Amino acid sequence: MGADRDCETEAESIRVEFADDHVGVPDPFRRLWTPYRMAYIGGENKPVDDHEGDGCPFCRAPGRSDEESLIVHRGRYCYVIMNLYPYSPGHLLVCPYRHVAGYVDATGEETREMAELSQSAIRVLTATSHPQGFNLGMNQGAAGGAGVAAHLHQHVVPRWVGDTNFLPITGGTRAVPQLLGDGRSLLAEAWGSNA
Template sequence: MSQQDEVRIEFAESLAGVPDPFGRFWTPHRMAYIGGENKPTGPRADDGCPFCTAPGRSDEDALIVHRGTACYVIMNLYPYGPGHLLVCPYRHVSGYVDATEEEVAEMASLTRSAIRVLSHVSHPQGFNVGMNQGAAGGAGIAAHLHQHVLPRWVGDTNFLPIVAGVRAVPQLLSDGRRMLAEAWENHA
């Protein structure tokens, strides 16, 4: 076998998820999201909006961490990292400027609480907090307003998994939800 063939085989194995010296960060679970799974078929609440149907299910089944008056906190079904939370109004509204004062105030309050709880449970080194407005702005589900609260650690999901061989530690969503829900009352 030629050296070129060995390189091709090694490259093919690395694409298949076989460990290699680059320490690749594999996230195949996100392919379902990229392919459109669990996304609404249209802009209305009855078009299959997961943020409208989640509150009608049990907290465990829907991955809801906390329920407020106008908004609730839920685990991201397709997280960028462990502990990735979303703060959503119950009402099906797409634009931040269209949210009521009560929804805006509770989103801010729950975001702060989420940061406190995640800090206590996971000890992150930082956070990404924000919302994407509209499909062109990067919103995966543009029809229903939601704010991301993403705990971050140096080297978690940037180029360091490839360059430095650092990997994110996976966590089952149900385990993360349980830990955060349990800590919510005492640390929010």
């Protein structure tokens, strides 16, 4: 069937034949469809430009109540907030208050506190959720995968064996449901005694 199509290269012909031969064939993956992420990927709640202020969700959050903005803890230079689009329950972000895009542009105080708050987040998540591992990381720039490239933030993602893959949510998932507000309350309460 693929050979009947006009293909410019042999590799393209092979890809077309493979696709034609495998349409409708089940694969070993289950899909966890997350259509709510498309609104975000399409621009909802993303900064409208590279400037701080109302266009940046990480600049807006500290001006609201902790409950409304889902802030778990406030430090001197940085704060910890629940991810609105979590990869797993308890997915936290550590953000500087100052609007800065690049890790190399953060001050020494900001980078030290980001590291300290990331360690505290791991301790609190371990005490409250008992994850079996963690992913920590920063995506720098839109091409590097940053959803909000204009404002630096570090991901602290609790992981369990058999849960989702860190970035592409594919099959083999195990749901551990928790509302963001409930998770924020649990973590904020535990922060003082476990951080």
